[in-house]
Amino acid sequence: MSSLKTKTIHVFQFMGRHLRRFMLLLYLPVYSIIFSMLERRENVNFHIISLPIDYKIPFIEIFIIPYVIWFGFVTAGIVITVFSAKSRDFMLMYMDLVIGMTIFVIISAVFPNKLDLRPLVMPRDNIFTHMVRGLYSIDTPTNVMPSIHVYNTIGICFGLGRTDWFKRHKKINAASFIIGFLIIISTVFIKQHGLLDVGLAILMQAVAVPLLLDDRRNHLAMKFVKWYDPKYA
Numbered sequence: 001m002s003s004l005k006t007k008t009i010h011v012f013q014f015m016g017r018h019l020r021r022f023m024l025l026l027y028l029p030v031y032s033i034i035f036s037m038l039e040r041r042e043n044v045n046f047h048i049i050s051l052p053i054d055y056k057i058p059f060i061e062i063f064i065i066p067y068v069i070w071f072g073f074v075t076a077g078i079v080i081t082v083f084s085a086k087s088r089d090f091m092l093m094y095m096d097l098v099i100g101m102t103i104f105v106i107i108s109a110v111f112p113n114k115l116d117l118r119p120l121v122m123p124r125d126n127i128f129t130h131m132v133r134g135l136y137s138i139d140t141p142t143n144v145m146p147s148i149h150v151y152n153t154i155g156i157c158f159g160l161g162r163t164d165w166f167k168r169h170k171k172i173n174a175a176s177f178i179i180g181f182l183i184i185i186s187t188v189f190i191k192q193h194g195l196l197d198v199g200l201a202i203l204m205q206a207v208a209v210p211l212l213l214d215d216r217r218n219h220l221a222m223k224f225v226k227w228y229d230p231k232y233a
Contacts, residue, residue, distance in 0.1 A: 014083065020229045021087055024094060025078075031101050038108045038143055046114035049145055054194040059119055061128035063186035064135065070149055070183045077156035084163060087229040092221055093159025096212045100151040100204060108143035115141045117191040132190050145197035146204055149187050153180045154205040158213045 015022050078097075081090035107113075118141060122129040157180040160166045166173040187193035212221045 011083075018082075018087070018229075021082060021090055024091070024098075025082070027098055027101075031105065034105050035108070035143070038105065038112075039140060041112075044112045044142075046112045046142055048116055049113045049196050050115050050117055050194050051196055054115075054117055054188070054196075057188050057195075059123060059191055060189040061122075061124065061126070061132050063182075063189040064128050064131045065186075066179065066182035067135075067149070067186040067190055067192065068131070069179065070153060073179060073183065074152050074156055077160055081159060081163065088222065088225050089159075089163045091225045091229070092162070092212050092218060093155060095221060095224075096155040096159065096205075096208050097152055099208060099212075100146070100155065100201070101148060103204065104146060104148055104151070107145060111145075113143060113145045113197075115144055115191070115194050115197075117141070117194060119191065135190075135192075139192070141192070144193055146201035147187055147193045147197045148201070149193065150184050150198050150201035151205060153183045154202065154209070155213075156180070158205075158209050162213055162215065 077093070078090075081093055084090055118136060122133065157177050160176055161173050166176070184198070187198060188195065210217045212218050
């Protein structure tokens with residue numbers, strides 16, 4: 001039996017043993033559908049949430065690189081933890097993400113919001129401005145509060161940081177936080193987010209991280225993990 005085939009079988013066997021945690025991933029397509037519906041609403045009165053200071057932040061197109069890295073960063077964080085031997089590694093971090101994304105869609109539904117920070121004309125012509133222009137064409141500046149880019153980045157950083165593997169590999173753990181920092185500041189430098197929605201995301205995580213990802217304080221969250229998946233908690 002080939003090595004690839006053996007590994008594939010092991011993956012499916014693992015998924016079968018840990019079906020409960022993989023079922024939780026069904027939230028992601030549900031979230032995507034709800035967000036898509038919110039974005040397609042018509043005759044919506046959007047509230048502009050740009051702050052005066054946002055207009056003074058320079059547009060720096062090279063930050064499109066860490067911005068798009070976010071998609072792989074979040075995916076990697078979920079994959080790494082969902083295949084962890086301990087359910088808590090995945091579930092505590094995933095609960096953090098789900099809570100933030102749920103609050104985000106609720107805010108978007110009851111308080112439609114929008115930014116008006118994007119440059120009408122790109123100040124330079126290079127590969128990075130072309131990438132930003134491509135991003136603008138597929139991602140509207142509406143329903144941006146709190147910044148999920150920022151919120152999920154923080155959740156992934158602290159979620160990975162509390163796992164045994166990342167605790168043993170401190171340099172890799174530090175690198176993940178550096179990447180996270182670059183992702184966060186990229187959101188304002190390419191004018192995808194403003195300081196209000198970024199600040200709200202950080203404030204929410206200031207509450208969520210101690211309650212979910214700090215082993216000294218997450219007793220209530222751990223009770224849920226042990227109830228939901230007692231065999232592997």
